[in-house]
Amino acid sequence: MEYPIQTEHLRATQIKITKGGYIKMFEGECLCGSVKYDVNEPISIVECCHCLLCRKAHSSAFAMGVTIKRSSFKLIRGDEQLAEFESSPGKFRMFCKKCGSHLYAYRPSCILDIRLRPALLNTDLSKFKIEHINIENRFCI
Ligand SMILES: [Zn+2]
Ligand SMILES: [Zn+2]
Numbered sequence: 793m794e795y796p797i798q799t800e801h802l803r804a805t806q807i808k809i810t811k812g813g814y815i816k817m818f819e820g821e822c823l824c825g826s827v828k829y830d831v832n833e834p835i836s837i838v839e840c841c842h843c844l845l846c847r848k849a850h851s852s853a854f855a856m857g858v859t860i861k862r863s864s865f866k867l868i869r870g871d872e873q874l875a876e877f878e879s880s881p882g883k884f885r886m887f888c889k890k891c892g893s894h895l896y897a898y899r900p901s902c903i904l905d906i907r908l909r910p911a912l913l914n915t916d917l918s919k920f921k922i923e924h925i926n927i928e929n930r931f932c933i
Contacts, residue, residue: 816866820912822893827870829895831908833860838910838920842930849885850894853932854924856911857897862904865896 818831838858846855867874875889879897886895897907910917924930 818913818915821914822870822888822891822895822912824888824891826873826890827888827895828868830866830868831860831864831913832866833864835860835910836921838922840922840924841926842924843926844929845879849879854930856909857907858910859905860908862898862906865906865908
């Protein structure tokens with residue numbers, strides 16, 4: 793069986809074939825551990841957004857984000873802990889209602905994709921290539 797994994801992604805990914813037959817490349821978890829998920833898609837570049845909305849949504853100087861296919865996101869546990877907030881018209885942010893960790897954002901108008909928050913991945917984030925966006929608002933980095 794052949795999988796569409798490129799060599800440059802292998803260093804940054806953890807690969808495990810599960811009972812369900814799909815490849816788990818990354819595993820993510822909220823701060824309290826109530827919500828856990830697998831990501832079944834290579835990630836090479838992560839964007840750090842310095843816009844005001846990201847700063848406020850994450851209570852941080854900037855927010856990390858990467859667009860993945862919705863079908864690559866597999867919720868392992870915590871469905872009952874998920875809550876969402878429409879932060880601007882047509883954009884919803886999913887978070888854990890127990891600890892507040894921001895899991896991903898999505899737009900119903902682009903239902904095939906989600907904007908994952910890779911800071912929650914249980915992996916070495918330094919392996920990803922970083923790009924800074926909306927830097928006109930940044931005050932650090
Ligand atoms: Zn949580
Ligand atoms: Zn932003």
